[in-house]
Amino acid sequence: MHASISGSPENSVSDGTSPVCCGLVARNKHAIVVQSPAKLNIFLEVCGKRPDGYHELDTVMVRTTFCDRLTVMPRDDQQLRLRFSDATTESLRHGVPLDHNNLILKAAEKLREFRGSGAPGADFILHKQIPPESGLGGGSGNAAAALLACRTVWNLSATDADLHSIAASLGSDINFLLSGCRAAVCRGRGEQIFPIPIRSPLFFVAVRPVRGNSTPDVFRRTRIPETPVSSAEIAQCLAEGRTSQLDKVMFNRLTQAACEANPEMAELISRLQHRTRLPVFMSGSGSTVFVHCQSSQEARKLQTQVQQQLRVTAWHLEV
Ligand code: C5P
Numbered sequence: 001m002h003a004s005i006s007g008s009p010e011n012s013v014s015d016g017t018s019p020v021c022c023g024l025v026a027r028n029k030h031a032i033v034v035q036s037p038a039k040l041n042i043f044l045e046v047c048g049k050r051p052d053g054y055h056e057l058d059t060v061m062v063r064t065t066f067c068d069r070l071t072v073m074p075r076d077d078q079q080l081r082l083r084f085s086d087a088t089t090e091s092l093r094h095g096v097p098l099d100h101n102n103l104i105l106k107a108a109e110k111l112r113e114f115r116g117s118g119a120p121g122a123d124f125i126l127h128k129q130i131p132p133e134s135g136l137g138g139g140s141g142n143a144a145a146a147l148l149a150c151r152t153v154w155n156l157s158a159t160d161a162d163l164h165s166i167a168a169s170l171g172s173d174i175n176f177l178l179s180g181c182r183a184a185v186c187r188g189r190g191e192q193i194f195p196i197p198i199r200s201p202l203f204f205v206a207v208r209p210v211r212g213n214s215t216p217d218v219f220r221r222t223r224i225p226e227t228p229v230s231s232a233e234i235a236q237c238l239a240e241g242r243t244s245q246l247d248k249v250m251f252n253r254l255t256q257a258a259c260e261a262n263p264e265m266a267e268l269i270s271r272l273q274h275r276t277r278l279p280v281f282m283s284g285s286g287s288t289v290f291v292h293c294q295s296s297q298e299a300r301k302l303q304t305q306v307q308q309q310l311r312v313t314a315w316h317l318e319v
Pocket of ligand 1: 055057171190215
């Protein structure tokens with residue numbers, strides 16, 4: 001079976017019935033609670049530099065079960081307010097702004113322009129679990145969750161296409177997390193979504209050094225290849241459920257530049273490789289790096305070992 005990734009992108013929004021992916025957790029008259037999942041880039045090629053300064057990508061993103069949680073409550077006045085849930089740890093609060101620089105508030109601000117007069121307000125409570133600057137799309141997922149939740153609590157007539165157009169104006173990874181796809185080839189800046197099937201579940205163990213990476217810096221340092229590698233083979237591998245061969249086709253062009261920018265991450269890659277005897281990959285522009293496991297059981301065992309031996313927090317991510 002060939003995974004079809006030609007033609008027009010399919011930027012639509014899931015119906016929210018999925019347990020993850022901006023899925024609805026709870027809703028009543030006063031509040032809506034949605035999941036905001038992390039993504040992994042299991043393939044990322046840089047195909048060229050664009051006149052607008054961005055890079056043309058061919059990347060495969062997968063939606064994981066590792067999630068933040070966003071609660072949205074409409075307000076009677078026009079204010080937009082964001083705070084952390086009490087359960088959010090100190091270390092995760094660091095580096096996540098709560099003012100207008102946060103993508104949640106930027107997304108809400110843009111969406112309410114659809115209402116025209118009488119702009120509504122909202123309180124947002126973020127239970128942060130996905131570390132910032134980690135290449136897992138935490139902030140992007142939060143923006144996607146805010147768009148979906150606000151459309152509901154404000155009872156707006158904005159279409160899926162409207163949400164996607166706001167998402168693309170705010171960042172390159174938001175459209176994938178808004179789309180509800182489990183996996184997609186993403187092109188353009190990353191905002192054009194071509195869903196692909198995954199025949200078998202995927203299991204990963206991910207770790208991250210203390211320092212995050214600056215995405216613009218990593219892109220700036222990256223050498224653009226003369227002959228880009230294509231995502232076609234990994235898409236085919238996923239569609240046919242050949243997960244035992246995934247290690248041979250996973251790839252990230254940004255890895256070398258990210259290692260130069262963040263030597264702590266480079267060292268973590270070699271320690272993880274040494275301990276697990278598995279190839280190590282990086283998500284997005286880093287600094288999260290991960291290994292692929294053949295089962296949930298293997299991933300859980302490895303997660304414990306990595307935590308004990310490398311003395312870092314390790315996550316077990318499923319797709
Ligand atoms: O779109 P996003 O905010 O995620 O991008 C952050 C930065 O990463 C951009 O300002 C740009 O420097 C770089 N980038 C890029 N090409 C892409 C995506 C991001 O150069 N396709």
